[in-house]
Amino acid sequence: MDTSETEESNVGPRTLRRGLQLLQTLQSGPDEGLTITALSRETGLQRPTIYRLLAALQDSGFAHQVAGSKRYSANRPVASASIITTDRRVQIALPVMRKLAQQTGDAVFLVVREGYESVSLWREIGPYPVQILATYAGKRQPLGVGSGGMALLAKLDDATVEEIVNHNADSLEQYGGMTAREMRQLVNNTRSRGYSVVGNYAVRGALGVGCALCDTQGVPILSISATAITDRMPVARQKEIARLISQGLAAIAGKF
Numbered sequence: 001m002d003t004s005e006t007e008e009s010n011v012g013p014r015t016l017r018r019g020l021q022l023l024q025t026l027q028s029g030p031d032e033g034l035t036i037t038a039l040s041r042e043t044g045l046q047r048p049t050i051y052r053l054l055a056a057l058q059d060s061g062f063a064h065q066v067a068g069s070k071r072y073s074a075n076r077p078v079a080s081a082s083i084i085t086t087d088r089r090v091q092i093a094l095p096v097m098r099k100l101a102q103q104t105g106d107a108v109f110l111v112v113r114e115g116y117e118s119v120s121l122w123r124e125i126g127p128y129p130v131q132i133l134a135t136y137a138g139k140r141q142p143l144g145v146g147s148g149g150m151a152l153l154a155k156l157d158d159a160t161v162e163e164i165v166n167h168n169a170d171s172l173e174q175y176g177g178m179t180a181r182e183m184r185q186l187v188n189n190t191r192s193r194g195y196s197v198v199g200n201y202a203v204r205g206a207l208g209v210g211c212a213l214c215d216t217q218g219v220p221i222l223s224i225s226a227t228a229i230t231d232r233m234p235v236a237r238q239k240e241i242a243r244l245i246s247q248g249l250a251a252i253a254g255k256f
Contacts, residue, residue: 015053018043018045018049018053019053019056019057021043021045022039022043022045022050022053022054022057023057023062023063023074025039025042025043026039026057026063026072026073026074027074029042029073029074031073032066032069032071032073033065033066033069033071033072033073034071034072034073035070035071035072036050036051036070036072039072054072055174058140058141059174061075061136061138061139061140062074062075063075064117064140065116065117065140065171075138075140087121089110089112089121089221089222089256090110090121090122092252092255092256093110093122093222093224093252094122094124096224096248096249096251096252097110097122097123097124097224097248098124099248100124100224100226100244100245100248101124101125101126101127101226102126102127103244104126104128104226104228104241104244105126105127105128105228106126106128106131106132106226106227106228106232107123107124107125107126107131107132107133107134107226107227107228108123108124108126108224108225108226109122109123109134109135109146109148109208109224109225109226109227110122110123110148110222110223110224111135111146111148111149111151111152111210111222111223111224111225112152112221112222112223113143113149113152113153113220114140116142116143116164116167116168117140117141117142117143118140118141118142118143118144118145118146118148118149118152119138119139119140120135120136120137120138120139120140120148121137121222122137123135123136123137128228128232130229132203132205132206132208132227132228132229134146134202134203134206134208134227135202141175141202142168142171142172142175143164143168144164144165144168144183144186144187145172145175145178145183145198145201145202146198146201146202146208146210146225147196147197147198147207147208147209147210147225147227148196148208148210148223148224148225149210149223150186150187150190150196150198150210151190151195151196151210151211151212151220151223151225152212152220152222152223153187153190154186154187154190154191154196154212155212155214155218155219155220156220161184161187165180165183165184165187166180168180168183175201175202176200176201176202176204178201186198194211194242195209195210195211195238195242195245195246196208196209196210196211196225197209197238198210199230199233200230203227205229205230206227206228206229206230207227207228207229207230207233207238208225208226208227208228209225209226209227209233209238209241209242209245210223210224210225210226210245211223211224211225211242211245211246211249212249213249213252213253213256215256221256224245224248224249225245226241226245
């Protein structure tokens, strides 16, 4: 057998073994997470390899960066849909999300902020044949890289926005090559427009529209967004979807 063919066939299994080793180390680690240095010491893997594997684990929803730190931790598995729906925010938003999914035909997402990250709590899938399932319950990503997270980020004060963007700057490139400068421009665009429009960052060929619900002090509580293939999102439809989301959020505003 050709040696190069044998080496190539071993790359996949070796990467998988390393990824599983890293995940097991995270799962058995402390609740406050582990640093890159600690992960390298525990696994024997080189730092560049750990960064690559962590990026894949985070993108797949198996791990996350602990907010406000340089530590990483494994995500807790979601046991069942019934457990997720015990979250009061999901219970309140679910009827609105289901209606929006039917109205738009597209996938609808419920997102909240946790520190420097956005966390998806729920998604509803619409009837259109092609769905963009940009995220799923439990997935974390830097606040602002998706339309739901951007809707939340834009509602925060300037100092907090700057703190979050600076903190996440090094990881933004993983999301379609986004930069801190582009993130700041998206914040300004969202504030001017009144709703977020984010495309081709977290998921290529996709565009999402999101709106945030705030409390009486103007602090964002949650956001709802809808995502579809870019061809289904001309400007007129973006505005219509934003209007529908805003109506849905207004209907549940007094329940929090």
